[in-house]
Amino acid sequence: MRYTFPLLFLFLIVGCSQKERYLETSASPALIKVMDSFYLLSRQDSLSLEVKLANINKAIALSKEEKIDSLELKYLSYKTAIYNNHKHLELAMQSADSLRVEALMKKDSVYLAKAYYKLGFYHEKSLNYEMAYENYYESLLISSLMKDSINSADALHKMADLKYQFGDYYGSERLSVTALNYLKDFKALRLKYKLTVLLGITSNNQSDFETAETWYNKALELAENTKDSSNVYNSKGVLAMKKESFESAVENFNHAIELLQASENSSKKTELMIKDNLAFAKGKLGYKNAIEDILKLKEQKNELLDIVGCYASDLHLVQLYKSRNDLERAIHYSKEAFGYADLANSSAAKLEALGYLISFNAIDKEQMGLYKKLTDSVKDSWANYKNVFAKIEYQTEEKEKENLKLKADNTEQALKMQRINTQKWLFAIGSLLLVLISVYVWKRYQTEAKAKRTISMQKEKIELQKKQVETLQRELHHRMKNNLAFIDTFIHLAKSKFPNEAYQIKLNELQNRIQSMFETHKLLVKKDDMTSIDAKSYLDVLIHNVQQSYNRPLVMVVNSTLEGESLSSRLSLPIGLIINEFVTNSYKHAFDESENGRIFISLISTESNLTLVLRDNGKGLPKGFNLDVLESFGMETIRLLVQEYRGTFELDSSNGLFITITLPKNQTDET
Numbered sequence: 001m002r003y004t005f006p007l008l009f010l011f012l013i014v015g016c017s018q019k020e021r022y023l024e025t026s027a028s029p030a031l032i033k034v035m036d037s038f039y040l041l042s043r044q045d046s047l048s049l050e051v052k053l054a055n056i057n058k059a060i061a062l063s064k065e066e067k068i069d070s071l072e073l074k075y076l077s078y079k080t081a082i083y084n085n086h087k088h089l090e091l092a093m094q095s096a097d098s099l100r101v102e103a104l105m106k107k108d109s110v111y112l113a114k115a116y117y118k119l120g121f122y123h124e125k126s127l128n129y130e131m132a133y134e135n136y137y138e139s140l141l142i143s144s145l146m147k148d149s150i151n152s153a154d155a156l157h158k159m160a161d162l163k164y165q166f167g168d169y170y171g172s173e174r175l176s177v178t179a180l181n182y183l184k185d186f187k188a189l190r191l192k193y194k195l196t197v198l199l200g201i202t203s204n205n206q207s208d209f210e211t212a213e214t215w216y217n218k219a220l221e222l223a224e225n226t227k228d229s230s231n232v233y234n235s236k237g238v239l240a241m242k243k244e245s246f247e248s249a250v251e252n253f254n255h256a257i258e259l260l261q262a263s264e265n266s267s268k269k270t271e272l273m274i275k276d277n278l279a280f281a282k283g284k285l286g287y288k289n290a291i292e293d294i295l296k297l298k299e300q301k302n303e304l305l306d307i308v309g310c311y312a313s314d315l316h317l318v319q320l321y322k323s324r325n326d327l328e329r330a331i332h333y334s335k336e337a338f339g340y341a342d343l344a345n346s347s348a349a350k351l352e353a354l355g356y357l358i359s360f361n362a363i364d365k366e367q368m369g370l371y372k373k374l375t376d377s378v379k380d381s382w383a384n385y386k387n388v389f390a391k392i393e394y395q396t397e398e399k400e401k402e403n404l405k406l407k408a409d410n411t412e413q414a415l416k417m418q419r420i421n422t423q424k425w426l427f428a429i430g431s432l433l434l435v436l437i438s439v440y441v442w443k444r445y446q447t448e449a450k451a452k453r454t455i456s457m458q459k460e461k462i463e464l465q466k467k468q469v470e471t472l473q474r475e476l477h478h479r480m481k482n483n484l485a486f487i488d489t490f491i492h493l494a495k496s497k498f499p500n501e502a503y504q505i506k507l508n509e510l511q512n513r514i515q516s517m518f519e520t521h522k523l524l525v526k527k528d529d530m531t532s533i534d535a536k537s538y539l540d541v542l543i544h545n546v547q548q549s550y551n552r553p554l555v556m557v558v559n560s561t562l563e564g565e566s567l568s569s570r571l572s573l574p575i576g577l578i579i580n581e582f583v584t585n586s587y588k589h590a591f592d593e594s595e596n597g598r599i600f601i602s603l604i605s606t607e608s609n610l611t612l613v614l615r616d617n618g619k620g621l622p623k624g625f626n627l628d629v630l631e632s633f634g635m636e637t638i639r640l641l642v643q644e645y646r647g648t649f650e651l652d653s654s655n656g657l658f659i660t661i662t663l664p665k666n667q668t669d670e671t
Helices: 004-024 029-042 049-065 069-085 089-105 109-125 129-145 149-165 169-182 189-205 209-222 226-242 246-262 268-284 290-303 307-323 327-344 347-359 365-429 434-497 501-526 535-549 569-590 633-644
Strands: 532-534 555-559 566-568 597-605 609-616 648-652 657-664
Touching (some): 029 049, 149 169, 189 226, 209 226, 226 268, 268 307, 290 307, 307 327, 532 535, 532 569, 535 569, 569 609, 569 633, 633 657
Parallel strands (some): 555 597
């Protein structure tokens, strides 16, 4: 009796499957042959776009008329490829979206995943990276549900490549390793090769040279042809140059050229690129004709209209002339590099070329303005895409949580219905079959015990997931701390390059801001509870950092925050930045060099608010000042932070400067 319903359900499914299969093959073989002939004609490279579309549209119309879903979706999928091959990206996207709609209506998961992948690919080619990432992610989810490991790994590879392009090397590395885990039981050599090369590049960009070398060696094992091997040896050469091991670089580049020349489908541009790298490495070893070789290679690149290649040659020439103290030619090729970067419309390349001109003090005001504008633009663009990618993943995770909750609710409802049916069954036969009731009670006990065990296992799983999240948060804070430390190091290096006092002051202020953020993550990493930090010790460290930047022993900073006062991790960053800006402003503007001064800081916690009191006994603000038009970066930063975190800001300048800031403890995710 207990198996009756499952068997009926199984027969129903099999019957529907057989019926669907019959419908799929109900068309005559001759008609199917006609459809395929139209399809094959559309694949002929010699035909025009119009003829190809006419043939594929006939195939689609016939398959739709005969209700052969699998063939209709197959032909729709190839129609997108026709548009793409003829460089009609907009039409390719429209066609891919039509494929998505049809696959959704026909409940075909295979072609639905393929449609999302194609949409991601076309959006990426159109430089719409946000939509590309979102569609790749949808393709990944559907492929994962189908347990399609290869297509899941392919989508992950595309997502990892996008993260790499926008500087999220750790995120790219994480997705690539996940993709390789999907492929552990499959051959998929080509995809594994691409993933290992990408892992080598991301490790190289994170200066993890040993790991990069390991991944490149693994890629050599997976390479299917000499062209792939050549690409890996070129990457190994670039890695060796980054480590300043130029002898090893020359060896790798020579090997790469030999393999590429042995390849049947080698690219002239690729060959010139590797030869250019080889000439540069030899130049770093003192080879006299290196510059002459690069100039000849650049002429060949110009003939091929290889703008990116010419740009790379110019940068190599800049570095070689610089090492030979020929600044005039170094400046000349820096300007040429900027010209090629402008032709390629690459903000990153323009920044690099302008960076060299700045290092040679050969930049005018207009170019300096452009450099600053490009720096802000690239930084904002990268930050925006990182946030967008994270948001897409977060929204998808939220959807998965909702689905899990829905499944739990459905399971609970099913259990309720089962209990109701059981009670009805017992009521009907209980008076007649006492033995069966006893057996039922025993079975019910077993079912509930199993349910309890299942619930217990789910609780353990949730606890494990919670620990994993905490570990991930700790890793995030640790990596953020390391990233801020790297930035601090770069600023320190910049200070040595720009001895001008004005630059030194600005760089010191920037370094203090970075330090305030660094201390937050540093304290959070040290604690078991990453939700809060000790307020007094945190403020003491911030004050000490600013004091080190300004050698002013006559000015004393007093931190009257109570011992044991805690500060939430959400508010620690804005509080730190506000204190850094206030103390910095007081040192700069409140007191003369030989004047005694006092700066007072106090953080007071109530049930719902944090009150930050900042005061100095200095000169105060000028008479008739207007906060809305006051040209002070520090004060503007403080006001914007208070506004961002929904706080209040009170200022009094009658006796020194007195600021009272109140921030609500309960900060929503929108702040």
